Amino acid sequence: MPIQSTLAGSLSVPSIPHVDTVLQYLSSLSPRTRLLLVSGGLLAFIIKYLRVKNARRATRGGYYVEDLSKVGSTSENKDSWNTYDVIIIGGGTIQKVDIYDGQDKSGYVGTSGCALAARLSEDTNIRVLLLEAGGSGTALVESRTPSMFGRLFITEHVHKLRTEPQVFARGKTNFWPRAKMLGGCSSINAQMAQYGAPGDFDEWARVIGDESWYFNKYETYIPHPDYPLVDASARGNSGPVRVGYNNYVSKPSAAFIKSCIRVGIPFTPDFNGPRGTLGVSRIMTYVDDKYRRVSSESAYLTPNVLARKNLTVATNATVSRIIFEEVKGEVHAVGVEFAREKNGQMYRARAKRDVVLSAGAVHSPHILMLSGVGPAEHLRSHNVPVVLDHPMVGQNLVDHPVVDLYFKDKHNASAKWMRPKTFGDTAKLISAMVRYFAFGSGGPLATNFGESAAFVRSDDPKLFPPSKYPQQLTDSTSAKDSPDLEFFTTPFAYKEHGAIWFDVHTFALHCYLVRPMSTGAVLLKSNDPWQLPSVNPNYLQNTEDMWKLVRGVRALLDIAHAEPLAGYLDHTSTREDLDHQLHLKSDAEIVELVKDRVETVYHPTSTCRMAPREEGGVVDNKLKVYGINGLRVCDASTFPKIISGHTAGGCYVIAEKLADDMKAEYKSTKNIII
Ligand SMILES: Cc1cc2nc3c(=O)[nH]c(=O)nc-3n(C[C@H](O)[C@H](O)[C@H](O)COP(=O)(O)OP(=O)(O)OC[C@H]3O[C@@H](n4cnc5c(N)ncnc54)[C@H](O)[C@@H]3O)c2cc1C
Numbered sequence: 001m002p003i004q005s006t007l008a009g010s011l012s013v014p015s016i017p018h019v020d021t022v023l024q025y026l027s028s029l030s031p032r033t034r035l036l037l038v039s040g041g042l043l044a045f046i047i048k049y050l051r052v053k054n055a056r057r058a059t060r061g062g063y064y065v066e067d068l069s070k071v072g073s074t075s076e077n078k079d080s081w082n083t084y085d086v087i088i089i090g091g092g093t094i095q096k097v098d099i100y101d102g103q104d105k106s107g108y109v110g111t112s113g114c115a116l117a118a119r120l121s122e123d124t125n126i127r128v129l130l131l132e133a134g135g136s137g138t139a140l141v142e143s144r145t146p147s148m149f150g151r152l153f154i155t156e157h158v159h160k161l162r163t164e165p166q167v168f169a170r171g172k173t174n175f176w177p178r179a180k181m182l183g184g185c186s187s188i189n190a191q192m193a194q195y196g197a198p199g200d201f202d203e204w205a206r207v208i209g210d211e212s213w214y215f216n217k218y219e220t221y222i223p224h225p226d227y228p229l230v231d232a233s234a235r236g237n238s239g240p241v242r243v244g245y246n247n248y249v250s251k252p253s254a255a256f257i258k259s260c261i262r263v264g265i266p267f268t269p270d271f272n273g274p275r276g277t278l279g280v281s282r283i284m285t286y287v288d289d290k291y292r293r294v295s296s297e298s299a300y301l302t303p304n305v306l307a308r309k310n311l312t313v314a315t316n317a318t319v320s321r322i323i324f325e326e327v328k329g330e331v332h333a334v335g336v337e338f339a340r341e342k343n344g345q346m347y348r349a350r351a352k353r354d355v356v357l358s359a360g361a362v363h364s365p366h367i368l369m370l371s372g373v374g375p376a377e378h379l380r381s382h383n384v385p386v387v388l389d390h391p392m393v394g395q396n397l398v399d400h401p402v403v404d405l406y407f408k409d410k411h412n413a414s415a416k417w418m419r420p421k422t423f424g425d426t427a428k429l430i431s432a433m434v435r436y437f438a439f440g441s442g443g444p445l446a447t448n449f450g451e452s453a454a455f456v457r458s459d460d461p462k463l464f465p466p467s468k469y470p471q472q473l474t475d476s477t478s479a480k481d482s483p484d485l486e487f488f489t490t491p492f493a494y495k496e497h498g499a500i501w502f503d504v505h506t507f508a509l510h511c512y513l514v515r516p517m518s519t520g521a522v523l524l525k526s527n528d529p530w531q532l533p534s535v536n537p538n539y540l541q542n543t544e545d546m547w548k549l550v551r552g553v554r555a556l557l558d559i560a561h562a563e564p565l566a567g568y569l570d571h572t573s574t575r576e577d578l579d580h581q582l583h584l585k586s587d588a589e590i591v592e593l594v595k596d597r598v599e600t601v602y603h604p605t606s607t608c609r610m611a612p613r614e615e616g617g618v619v620d621n622k623l624k625v626y627g628i629n630g631l632r633v634c635d636a637s638t639f640p641k642i643i644s645g646h647t648a649g650g651c652y653v654i655a656e657k658l659a660d661d662m663k664a665e666y667k668s669t670k671n672i673i674i
Pocket residue numbers: 001089090091092093111112113131132133134177178179180181182183184185186188189190191192193194317318319320358359360361363367450601602603604634635636637646647648649651
């Protein structure tokens with residue numbers, strides 16, 4: 001969900017050495033502007049204070065290893081390397097709860113690396129090293145506060161990728177942020193807790209030919225008085241990941257639900273219930289009872305877990321290469337190389353059993369290719385010595401493309417004040433901060449922005465009657481009751497991932513294709529591990545993706561013009577940059593709009609697919625890389641097919657399942673490979 005949120009801009013205060021100049025400058029301003037500047041400065045101070053406080057809390061007790069010489073060796077001699085059973089690269093997402101049939105209530109979920117590390121280290125015989133390129137996510141107030149994550153997009157806490165020019169979408173290069181911190185993208189995501197459709201996970205099981213890949217859910221549901229319809233008994237109550245309705249919802253987002261019902265989308269009490277995911281509802285979020293973000297770091301790397309003697313978590317440790325050895329004609333992953341920074345001291349550590357890549361759909365294939373595992377010719381063209389020719393590493397990149405629609409909010413009640421431009425805005429922001437930080441009672445800062453959502457099918461005759469939509473489109477869904485389109489709302493409109501806001505109060509509707517057929521690739525730009533790879537999601541390469549999005553836009557316009565939502569939007573507006581008159585435009589014009597506006601909704605998957613090797617698989621049903629011993633991948637890159645919805649849940653499922661499989665495997669075999 002492209003959002004760069006709140007509190008950005010207008011917050012900087014002049015530094016102390018220029019006090020005289022500042023005072024002189026202030027006295028030259030009008031009293032109103034002076035008040036605005038001073039309150040802006042106060043806000044900046046509060047944020048800085050909260051950041052320092054949080055950082056102290058997160059590092060107190062020395063949970064994370066900062067000094068890499070404590071976990072790795074500078075020597076090239078393998079015998080002197082620090083040795084672990086498992087080395088995990090990347091501290092991203094995982095969870096476990098019950099399954100759709102409600103049988104297992106103990107379950108789990110996590111983004112992959114943190115969850116895997118926490119689960120594996122439950123077995124005291126398994127020594128685990130987790131290496132994360134960034135620092136702690138829970139130390140960042142912008143990560144912990146649901147509404148502030150967008151502020152992190154342009155900081156050092158994010159891998160700031162840009163796509164290759166999108167040749168089917170005006171040749172644009174899109175900004176593609178991926179988190180660089182413990183918790184991975186679960187520390188900067190929009191916290192929308194929808195895990196996909198039941199059919200998605202059945203499809204995974206079919207692709208890999210292993211029934212154990214049914215859907216496990218994983219969280220602890222926080223009951224909410226406004227949502228008595230959620231069947232808490234069909235959910236877990238002991239999982240580490242908490243979800244609930246503790247987020248704040250704006251009035252137009254609540255009205256959206258009613259307007260959807262009016263156009264024929266049924267209400268569903270719970271997108272993750274046994275009934276499946278089709279329908280409209282409020283979005284449940286990854287949030288705790290203190291209105292803080294729940295990330296895989298906050299859920300899994302608790303003080304008790306971090307106190308385990310067999311778990312070491314090192315931060316600011318970027319892995320540049322996996323080290324391989326040939327034993328009796330077979331290739332084994334035996335360790336990794338890592339450093340704090342480019343040209344910094346290089347360290348090595350040894351894995352006796354497994355190296356597990358949990359670096360996400362961009363970086364896992366990138367690290368594989370840097371290490372010599374990937375399409376041989378491509379590797380050679382970048383002077384990377386080939387360890388194993390694996391043509392499908394980095395291929396099959398799929399991402400959900402989103403199109404945003406912008407409307408003027410008739411009641412001037414949008415969340416525009418979160419980026420204050422007037423004294424009134426600043427006052428609102430301060431009061432929201434006091435409510436959230438001082439009294440801990442939630443409020444607008446607890447919005448995750450993606451407030452309400454609907455999941456529909458592009459062949460639903462109620463929404464898209466064949467008389468009006470005669471074109472037969474390929475069914476790319478995972479099952480007859482799975483969606484291929486998602487709609488969601490945000491309490492203001494924005495462009496460029498939140499960098500640009502409108503000058504008037506706005507409300508936005510978003511449509512994204514949850515089952516695109518276009519695929520792209522992650523490739524090397526060079527053999528320098530510190531250079532980000534090339535990413536090309538190939539948006540709209542498949543023209544049917546385009547036509548499904550056009551249908552989605554048409555349905556959103558119907559919803560926008562249906563009461564009660566219509567009552568919140570100023571449909572008299574004829575501004576060219578708003579979409580009140582879009583329903584009057586032709587399909588050809590909407591096609592152009594889709595090409596102009598298509599963006600990432602931040603869900604790349606499937607670049608190291610779990611699938612039979614002859615069908616383009618990179619890993620098997622135990623997430624082992626084909627052709628190499630002691631090497632696995634555990635993150636969104638292994639999704640056999642992209643989820644019909646939000647991807648963090650699937651990452652949690654994968655990590656929980658792999659942890660169980662690895663623990664069982666290690667118990668049953670003493671077969672340590674090196
Ligand atoms: C802005 C945004 C909004 C989103 N909104 C939602 C949402 O509302 N709901 C939802 O379900 N999903 C959402 N997602 C998607 C979801 O968060 C991701 O799909 C999921 O978290 C991916 O998990 P992962 O384990 O595959 O990888 P990641 O979470 O990306 O973790 C990878 C980790 O590996 C580390 N790493 C990378 N390279 C190296 C290296 N060389 N050495 C060491 N460490 C390395 C990274 O720093 C990162 O911490 C969103 C994502 C983003 C970015």
